[in-house]
Each structure stands twice: as C-alpha cells, then as structure tokens.
Amino acid sequence: MDIQTIQNWYKENFENNLSGRRILFTDIEALLNTLPSSYHKKIIGNSENGIPIYQISIGSGKTKVLIWSQMHGNESTGTKAMFDLFKFLADNNTIAKTILNNCELVFIPLLNPDGAIRFTRENANGIDLNRDAVDRLAVESNILRNVLDNFNPQFCFNLHDQRSIFNPENSPNPATLSFLAPSISEERELTNGRIETMSVIVAINKMLQKLIPGQIGRYTDEFYPTATGDNFQKLGHNTILFEAGHFPDDYDREKTREYNFYAMLQGLYFLATANSFTDYKDYFNIPNNDKKYLDIIYRNLKIPVENKIAITDIGIQFKFKVLENKLHMYKAIETTGNLSKYYANSVINAEKLDYLDLELSNS
Template sequence: MIYTRLFEAYQNYKELSLTKRRFKHSDILPLIQNLPFDNTLAGQSFEKRDIYKVKLGEGKRKILLWSQMHGNEATATMAIFDILNFLKPQDDEFQDFREAILSDLELHFVPMLNPDGVERFIRRTAQGIDMNRDAVALQCPESKILKGLVLDLKPEFSFNLHDQHIRYSAGISSEQATISFLATAYNQETEWNEVRTKSRQVISAMNETLKEFIPSNIGRFSDEFEPRAFGDNIQKWGSSLILIESGGYKDDTEKQFIRKLNFLSILSAFEAILSNSYQKFTLEDYLQIPQNQKYLFDLKVVNAKVKLGEVDFEVDLGINLEEKNNITASEFTHKSVIEDMGDLSVFWGIQTLDAKGGLLKPLSDFPEIAQKYNFQKQNLVLEGEEAHFIIDHGDHQTVIFNGKVVE
C-alpha cells in the first residue's frame, strides 16, 4: 500500500528546520520564499505580519487548507511544509502519485493564519479574539482574509487544521485521541446535504488510511452547530469542510509523530478526492469513528490512602499539567493541578501510578525532600491545589513534584 511506503519514506520530506511547536512567523517566511511554487500575500494580521498563501497544481478541483488559526496549534503547520516538500518535483517512487495530485487538483495552502497569536503561542489573535468564533462578526483582519479566500476561490473542499488537548480520549477508553475529525454542521438540525456528505466521506477515507498506523487512537467530534464558527459557516457557504484536530500520543510532546500522521492523512485525502474513491463511504463508516470524550488525566494515582483523625480511607487522584509559556513563548514549563479526588474508576491516566495503599502526605511534611526540589511553602493535598506530595509507605516514599513522579 502506498501509505505504508510513504510512512517509511517520510523522513525524506520532513522539513528539518521545524522540530518544535513553538516556532515563529519569522521561521516560516524563508521556507515559503524558497518554495518552487507560487506564493502571494493574502493580507496582514492585526500587527501587520504578512500572511501568505501558497498555490500549486493545475487541476480543476480546488482545495483550500489553512493552519494556526489558533496561534498555539502548530502541528499541521509543520505537516504542511512536509507536504510541500513532498510535492516538489523529484525522482522517487512517488512521482506518479505526485503528478496525479498536481494535474487534477489546485491546492491553496495558508500555513499560518494567526501569526500574532503564534508570536505569543496563544490561541487568540492580538485583539484577544478567538478567530474561530469570528466568521460572522469579522472583527479580525485575519478572519476577513479567510472569508475572502473562501468566497473568491470557491474551493470544493476546505481543510481546517487544528490541535486539540492531549487529554481527549477516543471514545470511552484509555486511548488518547491522536487525530480527530469532524464534518461540521451547516445548520442547527445537523442535516446531511451533498456538501456536508462529501466532508464525512473524505474523512472516512482518511480514517481508513490512519487505522493502519493508529487503529485505536482516532476520534470524532460531536457536531453541534456553532453559528459563529468558520467550519460551520464554510460548510454553509458551499465548500465541503474537513476539520482535523491533532491531539496526543505517548511520548510525543512536540507532536512529531502526529505531524507525520497529518502528512499521511492529508495526502490520502488528496488521493481520495482526485480518484473520487471517497464516494464509496457511507454515513455508518463515519459514525463508527469513536466520538471524542474527556476520560483522561495526565497522571492518575490509584489506591492512595488518606488519614483524617482516626479514619483511614482510599482515594484516587486525577492530576493534570498545563503548559505555561516562558517570556518569549519559545519554551514552556508545566503547572500541575489536582483536578479530582475520590472514586475515579471511570477515568484513565495517560500515566497511571498505583500507590498500593501508601499514605498521602504534603511535600512540606518532608523538609529534606522539599529542600532538594527548592520547595519552600506549606501545601495541602486537595482538589484544586498543585500536585506536590509524598506517597509514604513507611520504609520508602514516592515523590510527586509538580504532577510528575520524580523519585
């Protein structure tokens, strides 16, 4: 199968200058300028950063793809440059596939739609607005650029490329939703017209490709209509909208493996469109993709003991980590929180620690250990507090510092 071979050959096309999610607008400008494809200035952001569109292909079927509508959702941006590298003329085993894409399709890529948000590595624009809730009000210049592209190009298909939180699960399961899809609704009734049907058929084709590589880690978002969102409105405007969300995968903090999955799935979508093979997929094929759920904690501690007065009882703890940008938004630290305590048997942990009846105690109860981690305050082990504690087994201790098992 071609995608197995592409998976193995991926490193030949990976854009090696992008290795972490927190790159800047200035990092991608030379990449765009050096491409052997047409690039045009689509407009400028609120803070006057240039937003470029790259065009390639001579086919009659137009496809528009954009990434980083949310500035801190960078996985697909990296994958776009990998795809553009792949589509450059070259002598390899995929040349027939490449030529078919470029002869049958006209591709338009906007690699970075919200460069001001990227600079801060935040979701929103410099105006503090969520661009994906600005399709109607059009308060942001970036929103006006996107709507203008959709109305001017009239693409048959549009790809809205995002990241989602790593704690989404694929259905009610312990499996992270690594890639999730949505054929957005175009009305409150979430009906299936021809435009939306084509969206979920292409998604089903992409799902078939990805099942070879992540059979248990594909999710589907619920399709409640959001009248302010671009995806819902673009579907309503007549372009089949495919939303892709990059979530989490074990030991892939910088989403380099997930980037590779974007590369494969988007290329498989191109193949399904140019060959019309997507038309064979049914509504049942789409609905069998497990719906995204929130059943995961970053760390779940089970079978921990709490002692209050003369009473002992066991609890589970659900701990989450949030990324906090440094001053330049080029690196990050984690801040932990104990999200829940009690019976968490219906949830899973991306990492799970069995306390085996060890007694929960605040880190501040162990001055020597606290000093080792430069921890100088009194703390409690309670829901809503940061996760700094000891699991005391008497003859040994397990240390949790800032939500991570450290010793």
C-alpha cells in the same frame, strides 16, 4: 496509495527544520522563501500586529482545496505537517503528480501569528478566529474569508489541535487524530455537502486504522453558529476539521504530526482520484471523542482535607505557557476522585508520595 512507501519517504524527507509545540512566523519564514518555483506565494495581508500572512498555491487540477493552519496560535501540529506536505508535493513522485494534476491547492500557513507568539488560541485583540466567522472583527478572519471568496474551493481542510484529554469512546488510547464534517444548522441534517465531506473522512480513517487502530475519534458535530467550519460548510465549501491530539509520550506532537501528514495526503489523494463521494456511512462508526484520557493519574494520594487525611486519585493535564520567550509545560489538576474509569499516558502509585512535592497547579 502504498502507505509503506509513504512512511519510508517521510522518515527520510520530513521538514526537520520545524519541531516542537510553539511554531512562529520566524520559524517558517526562511522555509517559505526557499519553496521551489512550482509554488506560487504571496502576502495576502498582515496580522493585527503587522506580521505577514502568506498564501501558497500549487496544482492545476479542477478540484479546488483550501488548507489553513494555526487559526489558533497554540495549535501548530498542522503547520508542521503542512510543510512536510510541501516537500512531498515538490518531490515529483507519482502520488504528488496525481494530486497536482487533479487538484488546485491553496494553503495559508499560520493564520494567527500573533497568537503563536503568546501561545494562545486568540489573536492580539483577544478574538478567537474560530468563533469570528460571522462578525469578522479580526483582520485575520477577513483575510481567510477573502481567500475563500476569491478561490471558491470545493473542499477545505481546517487544521487544529485538540487537548490530550480526548480518547475515542470506550478506547484506552488517546485520540491521536479526530475529524468532523461540520453541521450547517442545529438540526444537523445530512446534506449533500456533509455526505461528500464524510466520504473523504471515511477514506482517511480507513488508512489511519492500519497505522494507529483505536486512536481515531469523531469530534462533536454540535452546530456553532459563529464557527468557521460550520459557516464555510453552510456556504457550500465542504470543510473537514482535522484535530491533532496526543500520541503516547509525544508531547512535542512529532508523531502526531506524522499521522497528520498521512491524513492530509490521503485526503488529497482521495479528492484527486475518487469517482464519487457517496461512501459516507462508516463515518458514523468512527467513535465519538470522549474525555477520559489524562496525562498522569496519581492513584491513592494522601491529601489534607479539613485537618484530616483523605485518599484520592488526582488526574493531571499538562498545560503550557510562555516565559521569557520560551514555552514551558506544567502540571495542572484536571479532575480528582475515583479515576478508575480514566486512562492515562502515565499512572503512578502515589501512596508514598507527598502531595506538596508534586508541584500541582489548580489553574
């Protein structure tokens, strides 16, 4: 797959009707209704608050792949990249034909539309769908599980966003994308399914390292007994966790969205063309995610402490909240102290700044 050709295509053809961090069902509804006839779409249920949840299908190959986005409502980068992928697969190019002739694809865009409105991880009843794979208390969790059981995919792409605090270990760069082949038990044994999953991630990483070297991380493989990926992997569906993170100055995650698109496309192309899934060892050479990247570091800031003035560094992470149906970004204190071992999108010498003028939040 020639990445320069793909980049040229993306520049001219990405889905420009979707942008920003907060993607709602109303944003994708018109796009769903105008998908080409090669896509088969149907409503597979409704959210707790009655918003339709769609399944989109395309392809006629033997390898079945299930891809879903926004099971956390505030994690929308994968949804944007998914609609970019819809346009690419409808483009009748050689790569798209190869994928669709060898794979059958099922997509669930925006699994948690209620959480998207409030820009929260949880659904309308406060349930984290990514921790509801066993109890399945949420209607959305049951919708996803029904698709899994009926479709019986060999592979799953579980699309998430991660906070901008992550960097690949020992790297000054943000973790623009991180990946995980989930464990199936606390022992984290290397099953055949995990080996196959790791092999796909290795292929994705090789491509991304040519584009954003040093910005790819490996998400922790600690076993979570109620997590979706861990349970789907345990059931025999090889599940790849995609975690879309920060790219410098890209707080709407539009550049990250582009690399997420490349990652999904490479993953699908590998599934469509690979003869074996045994090249997995380089998975362990992908650096673990660390938590040493901040949005802003204010260095040498003077702050009042018990009627004295102390000099310290303050690390800021941007957070988001919905006010009057609009998404607002605000500064929140992540950590304080000597932050010389941290990296940041922006580093500001605060010697002459007034602490009270920085409008910082401790929440």
